[in-house]
Amino acid sequence: MVAESGKIDPMHQFLIEPLFGRDWAIAGQNIAFTNSALWMVVTLAALMLFMLGGMKRELVPGRWQAMVESFTGFISGMMATNIGPEGKKFTPYVFSLFMFILIANIMGMMPVGVVGLHPFAVTSHLTVTGLLAILSFSIVLVVGFWRHGFHFFSLFVPHGTPVYMIPLIFVIELFSFLIRPFSLGLRLFVAMTAGHILMKVLAGFVINGVNAGALTVAIVSIPSFILMIGITLLELLVCAIQAYVFALLTSLYLNDAINLH
């Protein structure tokens, strides 16, 4: 038999457990090295390997350098169309954000389960995505107030608003502005969590169907397995789309702060 059957527990994969340093502490807070931290390190190592391999600055780019340049060109093109020439300064931040999220998402999908390790999607936790969202939001606030001072508040009153509508519009626009870090962090977190739960549930169908006998293999396991291949491809697409959407929305919010409508 493949593995023991039983009740499917799709939430177990998101458990954060300390690997070593259980008794490390700073000011009473435990700072053990967890599996989440391990996969962040793996993501960072993969990212560094990818970038260093393509940053040889050859005049005629090889395959690897062309790959890296297509990523950097993609992000700098996005910044140029959304923000304009002012966006060049923020390209390194948005590029780091995009590459970290993309590689963290893909690392969570890696089939290292076949050698007995447990992949862990770093971005399936609100603490990580929420922190990235707060970072983006803080940069927007700092840049906005730095460049425009209190004139930044004119962002909340669109041009041509009738005077008697200004109080209402101001409150609505303020709320839609303040909700941004939540929607930004929540979108990435829930998209990754939902995909991983779906795949775990389907994997549970396959295992339980194989264990239950030949009939259930034919009517449950094989269709579930075929569906799972499709869902895995869809999830790889979602990994890329969510990283792109996060970077795109960050650049749009930066555009609001730099150009004020």
Add this chain to the structure above:
Amino acid sequence: MDFASAQVIGAGLAAIGVGAAAIGVGNVFGSFLESALRNPAAADGQQGRLFIGFAAAELLGLIAFAVAMIILYAR
């Protein structure tokens, strides 16, 4: 009705929102494709707006999923 069954029924009802978001995402991409075929030259410039619309529609479905999970695992 005991708490556990009410919980499962509630989570199932909350999951309807995911289907509604599926209609929204379909609308976003469908309308984009329809207008992109009318004017293919302008399509590439609008891809950013396409993904903004997709992200907004998708977020509401994902919130429905989050509500379903909160109900399902409530104590």
